[in-house]
Amino acid sequence: MTTLKVELGARSYPISIQANLLTQKDVLSAHLTTKKVVVVTNDVIESLFYPQVLQALEGYEVSKIVVPDGEQYKNLQTFESVISQLLAMSAGRDTTLVALGGGVIGDLTGFVAASFQRGIPFIQIPTTLLSQVDSSVGGKTAVNHPLGKNMIGAFYQPKAVIIDTKSLSSLPAREFSAGMAEVIKYGIIYDYPFFEWLEQNQQAIKQQDQQALQYMVARCCEIKAEVVAIDERESGLRAILNLGHTFGHAIEAEQGYGNWLHGEAVSAGIVLASAVATKMNWLEASEFSRIESLLSAFDLPIKAPTDMFFDEFVKHMRHDKKVQAGDLVFVIPQGIGKSVITKDIPEEVLRTVLS
Missing domain, CATH: 1.20.1090.10 (Dehydroquinate synthase-like - alpha domain)
Incomplete structure (x- = not known):
């Protein structure tokens, strides 16, 4: 495994990179400080990787939120929908979000994590090449506005970034x-x-x-x-x-x-x-x-x-x-x-x- 670190003082976090990393149970749980976990993903990634993540989270109280796939859904309407679902499932500051997907999911989930109850922890599991090499690292979170991309967002760092390079084989x-x-x-x-x-x-x-x-x-x-x-x-x-x-x-x-x-x-x-x-x-x-x-x-x-x-x-x-x-x-x-x-x-x- 390749392990890197984003050095940001008290907000520093690791990046773990290896093939088949999602099948290794302790890699994800090592970064969790809450028993409640909500996985945010899309309707394409859900069938591909959610079962592996669910297995790796055995012993935790796990829920999921599934949003449509596509950049056109990275907007305030989807953001509000995710917030509403978190409230409906009584999520709170004792909840960790897991962003499972590409850049849209990572940016959206990160912005929800930054905003929900003024900030809850989240972990990035990027599954596309673009998100693995760029958007999952660095804490830029946002949704789009019709007049501009990523115009509504926040700087908010994840607790960890877990990169399974084998997931790239599923990409078109x-x-x-x-x-x-x-x-x-x-x-x-x-x-x-x-x-x-x-x-x-x-x-x-x-x-x-x-x-x-x-x-x-x-x-x-x-x-x-x-x-x-x-x-x-x-x-x-x-x-x-x-x-x-x-x-x-x-x-x-x-x-x-x-x-x-x-x-x-x-x-x-x-x-x-x-x-x-x-x-x-x-x-x-x-x-x-x-x-x-x-x-x-x-x-x-x-x-x-x-x-x-x-x-x-x-x-x-x-x-x-x-x-x-x-x-x-x-x-x-x-x-x-x-x-x-x-x-x-x-x-x-x-x-x-x-x-």
């Missing part, structure tokens, strides 16, 4: 590819050797070699844990984790949540950010080509929707959480392995790229 190919956008992001913003490793190990990753997956997921979590420990609430450095997201969130909002998967939108966003960097002479054309090639190798989109141009992007980017004093703020690569947070992008450059 499109979902696995979407997760690879976040994986590749880490190499671009922070770790050139990791980017090279991804280029060299494409086949092992696609074939879901467990040793390769464990290393890949662990390296992503390690990078995110380092960044979060320095800047938990995204006042500075942590914003580099949003490479491709300013453009990507605009794509999701404009196209309708769920029509483009989050990772697909991020992939197109990474290419747009890289194109800006190339126009600014911050990124070599050869590096831009390598970024496009690696994204394409995992069947990710490298072009924005054909019906989105400058005005459509800016309309949504104005709602981005990184906007400062009315100025758009972007994460832009300055070569593979390095990135910068800047608002000094000339409008003519943006217009050229977004045309």
Whole structure:
């Protein structure tokens, strides 16, 4: 097992990573401080992994809440529904929530945990690649608003993150590819050797070699844990984790949540950010080509929707959480392995790229 730690003082927590981890009973119970447990999952994941979690929770008082599957259900209506069900089952501060599923479930459950009775403990069990390498770590919890993604939420850390890499075998190919956008992001913003490793190990990753997956997921979590420990609430450095997201969130909002998967939108966003960097002479054309090639190798989109141009992007980017004093703020690569947070992008450059 690979074990990492997110260092946040009294709120520090472990990340455990291994194949078939859900079948190991003590891995989950070691992080529980309450006898009551409510597992929040969706109607797809329930049949796949809930029986394993239930078996691992033998001896605990376990209930479940099942919500519909899909980004379009990550909203205040679903949030209220989960709160209502918790109240109906007399849950209280003596209850731990377990988020069993992908990024939607993790973000939703975390926000419920942060809000219900002003805060109850929760544990993340991410089952998608995107959630394993990104959204389950770092304590960002939220639901979407029609005008912007993740606009309603809180910073609230889990008690533990338990990652069973074997669960990735249940993912549709499109979902696995979407997760690879976040994986590749880490190499671009922070770790050139990791980017090279991804280029060299494409086949092992696609074939879901467990040793390769464990290393890949662990390296992503390690990078995110380092960044979060320095800047938990995204006042500075942590914003580099949003490479491709300013453009990507605009794509999701404009196209309708769920029509483009989050990772697909991020992939197109990474290419747009890289194109800006190339126009600014911050990124070599050869590096831009390598970024496009690696994204394409995992069947990710490298072009924005054909019906989105400058005005459509800016309309949504104005709602981005990184906007400062009315100025758009972007994460832009300055070569593979390095990135910068800047608002000094000339409008003519943006217009050229977004045309």
